[in-house]
Amino acid sequence: MTRHRVRKALIPAAGRGTRFLPLTKAVPKELAPIVTTPAIELVVTEAARVGVDEVLFVVSPDKHGIAEYFERDTELEAALEQKGDAAALELVRRAPDLARFTFVDQKDPRGLGHAVGHGEQFADGEGLAVLLPDDLIDDRDQLLDTMLNVYSEHGGIVIGLIDVPRSEISKYGSVALTPDSDPEAEVVAIVELVEKPPAETAPSTLAIIGRYVLPPEIFEALRATQPGAKDEIQLTDAMQRLAHDGVPVHGVVFRGRRYDTGNGLDYMKAVVQLAGRHPDIGSDFRAWLREYEPEDG
Ligand code: G1P
Secondary structure, eight states: OOOOEEEOOEEEOOOOOOOTTGGGSSGGGGEETTTTTHHHHHHHHHHHHHHHHHHEEEOOOTTTTHHHOOOOOOHHHHHHHHTTHHHHHHHHHHHHTSSSSEEEOOOSSOOOHHHHTHHHHHHHHHEEEEOOOOOOOTTSOOOHHHHHHHHHHOEEEEEEEEEEEEEEGSSSSSEEEEETTOOTSEEEEEEEEEEEEOGGGOOOOOEEEEEEEOOHHHHOOOOOOTOGGGSOOHHHHHHHHHHHHHHEEEEEEESEEEEESSSSSHHHHHHHHTTTTTTTTTHHHHHHHHHHOOOOO
16 A cells, blocks of 8 residues: 655644643744744644645634734735845745635534544645644754654554653553564554553553554544543553554654643743744843842742
8 A cells, every 4th residue: 555645734723722821822832932933833834844734723713813914914914025025025924825724613612632633624635744833843853754664664643642640641652562672773663652641551651642544444432432541532542452453553752842732831931942043032032041040939
């Protein structure tokens, strides 16, 4: 069987963003800026860099800001053109030019598996990359590229993994490797997936991060998946179902730089790290940081 390259990505973005209230009363969390670029643009850029040219956002009806951000704004462009501001023009065209964008509403959100289930028509029988926008991968490091290579070699499911302290594994999906898999290797074969296991019984300390390559069979598995952890339809449970049916599951263990923007503290760490290498303000910001003495409390 020849496996085509993956050129479609789904990005779930229907969450309420409760951890970012009150901002998220008015601004979708995915648009929270890393200096001046919405975090979600960095995720789309990561996908576009490995050849994705169609992106489906699964959103809630109040998230029109995301659609606006990825659409062209001809009025603004005309005004900038008239002013002769080529630099600003380039910035406002950058996101819409990354790929072709479509949107689907996830009414009554019932978990990540439920969100991914909205991608069946869009995937149309092709392999699908899924990127969770809370996870940013440094653009100097490779993850998705390696995952796509593993997918074209083995097919099935490919997931991104990181090794975490055992005390943290219950925040993630976790995996058991085949007996002959080397846990130190970059690519590992997986026999079992468990969503948010208690630390004591977790099959390993390898945690699923927000990068997946999924085969078309995932949609049938999702339909057959009952609510699991947190009473939500879990993508991990649907992948476990396919693993059980003999679909190959591989993991790529990522040891590079990842930034979690899922809560206030981690988000601020990500902003500081990424601001430090921003093309315009990076060197001044780093110089300032070296001098900065935080006050206690
Ligand atoms: C989701 C997945 C989980 C994965 C995590 C990565 O959980 O269900 O398997 O480890 O993303 O961020 P959530 O963070 O939405 O609870």
